[in-house]
Amino acid sequence: MKSVFIDGEAGTTGLGIRERLEGRSDLVIRSIDPERRKDPAARKAMMAEVDLVILCLPDAAAREAVALAEELGANAPRILDASTAHRTEAGWTYGFAEMAKGQADAIASARKVSNPGCYSTGVIALIRxxxxxxxxxxxxxxxxxxxxxxxxxxRQMIESFETGKASSFELYGLGFAHKHLPEIETYGRLAARPIFIPSVGNYRQGMLVSVPLHLGALPARPGLRDLEAALRNHYPAEGQVKVVQSSPDDRLEPEALNGTDLMELRVYGREDVGQALLVARLDNLGKGASGAAVQNAELMLGLASEAATRAAA
Incomplete structure (x- = not known):
């Protein structure tokens, strides 16, 4: 039986991962006494006893945890980091299994995997x-x-909304330096920095990501069918990323996939005016965080996919 230690299991992502992993017959979750959860010696001892450590920590703490694990040398566990700290760092494998051919195999064999950001997952799924x-x-x-x-x-944003201090809708990241931009550029294979200004609504979870395109400005002059066909050719129909037929009468809301580890991709547009819109919908706590982490953990540990098992049932 494989063993996992979730370092930072009390946070939103950590709780989501633990909830998804609990009760499995092929895995045991190891935990540290709450009073010793910040004790380096206790954490290092736990790391030496498990197959995989999942980091759900702030960036600085995640870097410290990796350094702690590396002190174990040959006894170091494999690491899956859910923070931003290592997503574009050399020696780390990006944990978006559907991103490219062979990516799932790369994750399965990697010693260190970085879990993608939620926005990044939607953007890269559309443009890569x-x-x-x-x-x-x-x-x-x-x-x-x-x-x-x-x-x-x-934490601060969650408290602001749940205590009624926040407004109904907010733009943020207005410094044009959102922390997901480096991975979007790197794994989207972009040579030009995109403009990315996200927003937050007064609801708990669920996400829509959209990329507008002027078709006439693209050298290949693709039509809507070309865009959709490229996405369908990339993503198998039975996977967690699905290309869905769109309709101009659609009204997309962000919460439809909450509680799942799925992502839907759509292509909208009008050929006569040469405009298109690429849209991804996902649960930012599912495929955008905890669900992706569990998928990566399953690949790294050689376990059966719980998501596939649920879908088959």
Whole structure:
């Protein structure tokens, strides 16, 4: 039986991971006494006893935890980091299994895997296949719009909304330096920095990510069918990322996939005016966080997919 230690299991992502992993017959979750959860000696001793450590910590603490694990040398466990700390760092494998051919195998064999950001998951899912197919040039100027529930915004944002201090809707990241931008550029294979200003709504979880395109500004002059076909060719119908048929009469709301580890992709537009909109919908706590972490843990430990088992049932 494989063993896992969730370092930081009391946070939103850690709780979500633990909830998804509890009760499995092929896995045991190890925990430290709450009074010793910040004790380096206790954490290091626990790391030496498990197969996988999942880090659900702030960036600085995640870096300290990795250093602690590396002190174990040959006895060091494999690491899955849910923070931003190592997402574009050399020696780490990016944990978006559907991103590219062979990515799931790379995760399965990696010693250190970085779990993607929630916004990044939606953006990369939409643009990476189109960049790889030559439909969007790497240096094309892109704008990314997104709205998320407040659960993805950290402790202060959660408290602000749940105590009624926050407004109904807010733009944030207005310094044009959101922490997900480096991984979007790196794994979206972009040579030009996109404009990314996210927003948060007064609801707990659920996310919409959208990328508008002027089709005439793309050198390949793709049509809507070309964009959708490239996405469908990339994502198998039975996977967790699904390309869904769109309709101009759709009214998309962000909470439809809450409680699942799925992501839906759609292509909207009008050929006569040369405009298109790529849209991803996901649960920012599911495929955007805890659900992705569990998928990566299953790959790293060689376990059966719980999500696939639920879907088959």
């Amino acid at each position: 296949p189109l960049v790889d197919a030559g439909l969007i040039p790497a240096d094309h100027p892109l704008s990314i719009n997104a709205v998320s529930g407040y659960s993805g915004g950290g």
